[in-house]
Amino acid sequence: MSDRPVLPELPTLPTDAPPSEPARQLGHFRPRLLLHEDHDLCPGCGEPLAIRTLLEVIDEMGEAENTIGVVGIGCYTAFTSTMDVDLVQALHGRAPSVATGAKRMRPETIVFTLQGDGDMVNEGLQEVLHTAARGESVTCVMLNNGVFGETGGHMTATTVLGQRTKNSLEGRDAGYHGYPILIADLLAPLGGTAYAARGSVHDAPAVGRTKNMLRRALETQRRGDGFSFVEILTMCPTGWFVPTAEGPGYLNSVLGAVHATGELRNAERLVTTAELLQAAKDDAGRREEPLS
Amino acid sequence: MSTVEARGTITIAVERCKGCELCIPACPPRVLRMSADHNETGYAYPELLPGCTGCGACLLVCPDFCFEVYQYETPILHEVGAIGDLGGPES
Numbered sequence: 001m002s003d004r005p006v007l008p009e010l011p012t013l014p015t016d017a018p019p020s021e022p023a024r025q026l027g028h029f030r031p032r033l034l035l036h037e038d039h040d041l042c043p044g045c046g047e048p049l050a051i052r053t054l055l056e057v058i059d060e061m062g063e064a065e066n067t068i069g070v071v072g073i074g075c076y077t078a079f080t081s082t083m084d085v086d087l088v089q090a091l092h093g094r095a096p097s098v099a100t101g102a103k104r105m106r107p108e109t110i111v112f113t114l115q116g117d118g119d120m121v122n123e124g125l126q127e128v129l130h131t132a133a134r135g136e137s138v139t140c141v142m143l144n145n146g147v148f149g150e151t152g153g154h155m156t157a158t159t160v161l162g163q164r165t166k167n168s169l170e171g172r173d174a175g176y177h178g179y180p181i182l183i184a185d186l187l188a189p190l191g192g193t194a195y196a197a198r199g200s201v202h203d204a205p206a207v208g209r210t211k212n213m214l215r216r217a218l219e220t221q222r223r224g225d226g227f228s229f230v231e232i233l234t235m236c237p238t239g240w241f242v243p244t245a246e247g248p249g250y251l252n253s254v255l256g257a258v259h260a261t262g263e264l265r266n267a268e269r270l271v272t273t274a275e276l277l278q279a280a281k282d283d284a285g286r287r288e289e290p291l292s
Numbered sequence: 293m294s295t296v297e298a299r300g301t302i303t304i305a306v307e308r309c310k311g312c313e314l315c316i317p318a319c320p321p322r323v324l325r326m327s328a329d330h331n332e333t334g335y336a337y338p339e340l341l342p343g344c345t346g347c348g349a350c351l352l353v354c355p356d357f358c359f360e361v362y363q364y365e366t367p368i369l370h371e372v373g374a375i376g377d378l379g380g381p382e383s
Contacts, residue, residue: 010372012325012339015304019362027351027361029305037357043310043335048355204318204349237312244312248353 031055033064035082044244046234046251047076047143049201050210051083051114053232054141057214058085058110061222067110068102070095072124074116075149093124096131099138110218112139117158118148121183125157128187128229135192135226139217142183142229145236146255153239157181160258164241180258182273184231188265194226196265198273200233200256202248213263225267233259296370300346300363304338309358311335315350324350342370 018025030037033055041047058067067085071077072095080087090098095113103111120128120142128140146159147166155165155172158180162171172180188196195217199210210232217228233255235247242250260276263269309331315338316324323341331337338350338358346363 010341011370012341013298013301013344013370015302015340016306018303018360019301019364021368022365023301023362024365025360025362026300026346027348027359029360030357034357037305037308039356041355043355044312044314045355048357049353052357201353204352207352245314245316247312248314248317 031059033059033084034079035084039078039082041075041078042236042238044235044237044247045075045149046145046201046232046236046247048079049207050141050143050232050234051076051079053201053207053211054112054114054214055083055085057211057218058112061110061215061218063110063218063222066108067112068099068106070099070102070111070113072113072115072119073150074119074143076114076116076143077150093119093122094127095119096124096127096136096138096140099140100131100134100136103136103138107137110139110221111137112141112218112221115140115142116149117142117144117146117183118151118156121157121181122148125181125183128183129190132187132190132193132227132229135194137221137224137226139221139228139230141214141217142231143234144183144231144255144259145234145239145251147236147239149236149239153236158183158259160255163254165239182259184229184259184264185273187227187229188272189270190227192227193229193265194267195220195228195263197229197263198231198233198259198261198276200251200261202233202235202252202256206261209261216263216266231259233261293371293373296342296372297367298342298344298364298370299367300344300361302340302344302346302350302362303360304340305356305358306331306337307333308356309335309337310356311337312355313338314353314355315359318349318353320347320349321345342372
C-alpha cells in the first residue's frame with residue numbers, strides 16, 4: 001500500500017459544446033484551409049500537426065489564394081483531398097522538379113512541396129539537390145519520421161543508427177545498412193539555398209518554433225531570395241513499434257539526437273547539425289551546473 | 293470546499309479521438325485525463341478537469357483535430373471538494 005494521500009475524485013467538466021459564459025475563441029478544431037477534420041492516419045501520427053502548422057502559416061500570410069502545393073507520395077498524401085490550396089500530385093520524389101515548373105510558369109505564386117523522408121531522400125534525392133543548387137524560389141517541406149510509413153514502416157535513408165524498423169528489427173546497423181543521410185546538411189551549404197531549418201512537432205513549444213521556421217521559409221520565397229527548406233521531425237509510433245503516448249519522447253530522444261533541430265542556413269549564416277548538437281549539449285551542461 | 297480557477301475551457305470532439313494520449317502530458321496545468329469509457333470507435337478519450345488556462349497546447353499536439361479552445365472574459369471558479377483536508381493550501 002502506498003502511504004501517499006488519495007486525492008479526491010475531481011469532477012470532469014462538460015466539453016461537448018462551447019461555453020455559455022462570455023469567452024473568446026482562441027483556436028478552432030481545424031485550420032481554415034482544411035476542409036474537414038477526418039483522416040485515416042494512425043493514432044499518434046505527427047504529420048497532421050505539421051500540416052496544420054503549414055496551412056496556418058499560409059493563411060496568416062494571406063497567400064491562401066496564391067499558393068500552389070506539390071505533394072509527394074506518403075501518408076500525408078491522404079490530405080490532398082482536404083487541403084484547400086491548389087495542389088499538384090507528383091510522382092515519388094519528383095515534387096521539387098514539378099514545383100520548379102510551377103514556379104517558373106507562375107512566378108507570382110507561392111510554391112511549396114510536401115514530401116516525406118522516403119520520398120525526398122530515398123526516391124528523389126537528386127531532384128531536391130538540383131532544385132536547391134539552381135536556387136529555385138520554392139519552399140520544400142519534408143516530414144521526417146525515419147520510416148516509409150505508408151508502405152509499412154521500412155527503413156529509409158534518414159533512419160538513425162540503432163532505430164528499429166520493419167527491415168532493421170535489431171536496429172539500424174552501420175556496417176550492414178550504412179549511415180543516415182542528414183538531408184538538411186546537404187542542402188544548407190549550397191549556393192542557391194537561402195533558408196534551411198529543421199523543426200519538430202514533439203511538443204507544443206516545438207510546434208511553435210516549427211511554425212516560425214515555415215513562416216521564415218515562405219517569406220524567403222516571397223522575397224525571391226532563393227531556395228528554402230524546412231525539415232519537420234514527426235512521430236510514427238506505428239512504424240517505430242512504440243506506444244502512441246511514447247512517440248514524442250522517442251522522437252526527441254532518438255531521432256532528435258541525430259537530426260538536431262534549429263536553423264542551419266539563414267542568408268549567409270551557416271550552421272551544421274554537428275554544431276547544433278554541440279550547442280544543445282553545452283546548453284544542457286550549463287543547466288546542470290549549480291547556480292552560484 | 294476548495295475552488296479551482298479556470299481561465300479557459302475547451303470542447304472535445306470525442307467521436308473523432310483515436311486515443312493517442314498526446315494531449316495528456318502536453319497540457320501545462322495537467323487538467324486532462326483519459327476516460328474510463330470508450331467512444332464508438334473503441335478508443336478512450338480525454339476528459340477535462342477544473343483548472344484549464346485556455347493556453348491551446350492540446351490543440352497544437354492533437355493529430356485528430358479534436359480540440360477547440362476558449363478563454364473566459366472573466367475567470368470561473370469550480371468547486372472541487374475538500375483538497376484542504378489533505379494538507380494542501382486552503383483556498
